[in-house]
Amino acid sequence: MEEEWWFHSYNRGKPLAKDVEEARRPEWAARLLEALGHPEAGMRVAVVTGSKGKGTTAFLLARLWERLDPDGGPVGLFVGPHLHDVRERIRLRGDPIPHEAFSHFSAVVQPVYTSLLSEVRHEAGEYIGPLAPLLAVAFLFFRASGVRRAVLEVGRGGLYDEVNVVPHEAAVITALFPEHLDAFGPTLEHVARHKWGIVTRDVRDVFVGALDAEGLRALGRAAEERQGPLWVRTHLSLERFAGGPLSPAAREIEAHRAAARPRLFLYGRDFAACDVLLGPEATTFRYCEYASVSREGSTDAAQGEEGIVLPLLGAHQARNYALAYRAARRLAGDPPLAGERRFEGPLPWPGRLELLGREPDVLVDGAISRQAAEEARRVLEEAFGVPPRPLVVVLGLPHGKDVDGVADVLAPVARKLLLVPVVAAHLRPADYAAVLQKYPHAAEERELGAAVSRALREAGRSGVVLFAGTQTFVAAVRREWLGRTRLG
Incomplete structure (x- = not known):
């Protein structure tokens, strides 16, 4: 079968690349969007990365952001990889982009993409990643559909990913463990550096999922490289018991924490999925937010939501939901927590248990x-x-x-x-x-x-x-x- 056109540059340059990540050159994605008139301009965007669960978290974030702020209109979703059809990567209200729209906007993007290929040094191992033209198709479709908000899943890593060139106000990081070590580097710290790469200058809020102590340390080192040691001490080193009094020194740190940007929301400290029950057709749990920073594992939640029934199987899906929900609440202006949250089942999100x-x-x-x-x-x-x-x-x-x-x-x-x-x-x-x-x-x-x-x-x-x-x-x-x- 003939290769798809969005792989042309990748297939020419990737086999010759020495550094398999840096050779991606995400600035070509920025060039492509610029040549198309910046269809992404003015949209509110959240970017999701992680070692596992990033696609599900992105999917849930888009659905929850829509639900919590319906006046903002539909939320566009860009995810990958697809299972059966490339159109699954570009979604609106859960549905893939229609055939006609995909063909139409592909016809707009392809000649612009092709014109850029002559400038790419494929012989030196450079290439335009296949996500770049697909991302352009997505934003042209979103813009034509009246979309003003979008959730984008990183293809791999984050630091050198094409998605990362799109200005975004929220960065969401799911699970973290050693993966793609041939590309990222030999240690978990290298992986964390690539994931933390989505915390760009535009980001106002960072949402981090459930990490073990090793993962949190690795992410902290990556954050220190970009945000500095004061930010890390302020956001990752403060511990206090829920409801307990703060010392003057702790109050000063808390003031820095509230003022410093980006703001960090951490699973197990600021929010969590509580009382998770696993069933053969759905996962049931409570969503909890803590009134103050507490030790991981505490269930002294000051507020939350009961009766969440998610037709996805596994405690990890409850954690994905909690991460997506905290990000969606923040993006929607932190509306009150109340009532049940039920999803219709089955969700159009196959292949996950x-x-x-x-x-x-x-x-x-x-x-x-x-x-x-x-x-x-x-x-x-x-x-x-x-x-x-x-x-x-x-x-x-x-x-x-x-x-x-x-x-x-x-x-x-x-x-x-x-x-x-x-x-x-x-x-x-x-x-x-x-x-x-x-x-x-x-x-x-x-x-x-x-x-x-x-x-x-x-x-x-x-x-x-x-x-x-x-x-x-x-x-x-x-x-x-x-x-x-x-x-x-």
């Missing part, structure tokens, strides 16, 4: 790391009764993903572990040899259709089947399953 079928229960999830697999395992154990219910796991992971980590988390609770190669031109197959040697109940299946049939037989009507892997694999599983459903 998505329940495809019953008897057996069949789920598909984009788990590509140990941390993501741990979240999936918790849902399997608490919401689906695994074990004692028999579980069959089918993994589809390419080279470069955490094959051993995912297998080590899921194999101990699985009756059978089936390993399937990921078929895609841009991905190298993973080497499953170590997993096959370590786990006697692991086996390879060379073809997805055969793996699906075998998994269903092994699980039986009373069991559970989990398909887990990269987005390409998730999309292939969904196509295979939907094809069987139509035929059946």
Whole structure:
């Protein structure tokens, strides 16, 4: 199949790039938007990054911002990667951009993009990232649709991402763990530096999701590099008990904290998801905000919202919601907290512990790391009764993903572990040899259709089947399953 036009520069320059991140040169995205008359100008924008959960958080943020401030009109959403159709990356009110609009605005962007290619030093490993022209299509569509607000998900990292050239008032950072170390650098601190890169001069508020102590330290070092040590001491080092009196010195620090920009909102200290209950079709919890800075884990919330029913599975989705909701409240002017918050189900956000079928229960999830697999395992154990219910796991992971980590988390609770190669031109197959040697109940299946049939037989009507892997694999599983459903 002919390559899509927005990949032309990437495919020419990327193979020759020495520094795989800096070679992206996001300033080309700025040049493209400028040549198109700055369709992004005047829009209120929030940018979302993170090691996991950034797409879901961006999706929820757009929906919640719309709900909390309906007078502001619809919120445009730019996310990635897509599962089945590139139009899924550009959304309005949850729906992908229509075919006609995508074709129309692509026809506007493509010649401008093509004219810039002659200036790019592809032979030196430079390139215009594929997000740049797609981002331009998105903003032309948003502008034509009367959109004045947008949520943008970073493609990878943040510091050198094309999305980061768009002026934005809010920066949202989700989970943080070692990933893309070949591109970002060998340590978590390098990863944090790239994520914190979305905290640009325009940013007024930063919202950070649930981090462990190591992740918080790494992010603090990245913040110190850009915002300085005083900002870090003011925003990340202050601890006091909810409702407790402040000393004169602490009051002075608190005054600095309130005045300094950007303002930081931190999960577990300023807001959280409380009393999370996992079910097979939804996650139920309370959203909590703390009256004052408290120690992580405190449930002494001064205010909150009850009865949140989210048709996405997992405690991590409750955390994603809390992060998105705090950002949306701030962007909407901090309206009062009151009442229930229910989402219609299912949400148009597939592939995230998505329940495809019953008897057996069949789920598909984009788990590509140990941390993501741990979240999936918790849902399997608490919401689906695994074990004692028999579980069959089918993994589809390419080279470069955490094959051993995912297998080590899921194999101990699985009756059978089936390993399937990921078929895609841009991905190298993973080497499953170590997993096959370590786990006697692991086996390879060379073809997805055969793996699906075998998994269903092994699980039986009373069991559970989990398909887990990269987005390409998730999309292939969904196509295979939907094809069987139509035929059946």
